[in-house]
Amino acid sequence: MDLDELFAKKGPGDPLVALLAQDLDRLSLEELEERIAALEAEVGRCRARISSAVNHRATAENLFRR
Template identity: 45%
Template sequence: MDDDDLPRRRDDTLTALTRQSLDPLSLEELDDRVAVLENEIERIKAHKAAATGHKAIAESLFKKK
């Protein structure tokens, strides 16, 4: 079973972040949070692209002929 198939833990950081109230944050704090999250999205996309490339290379190496 892949880790992706498992339910997310309730104490997971991402879950905590999405449940956090935004009401106490100022506009500047909200802008900062958006910038941090956008940077994290770009970092994840870059990592995913690299992983996809590695997977394709590995599959081509072990492909049955």
């Protein structure tokens, strides 16, 4: 998905759109490293939530199959 598609689906007030639109040229190397670390942590949090949702759904489906 490219940025144009993302921007078209979300409004200008969406935090993700604002994050992706930030000018990275103004950030120092240290700020860029901190940003990467924060984004990697958020990716991990999202992956954990996806895993939890998948496991919850599978558990529910198994419960109702009985």
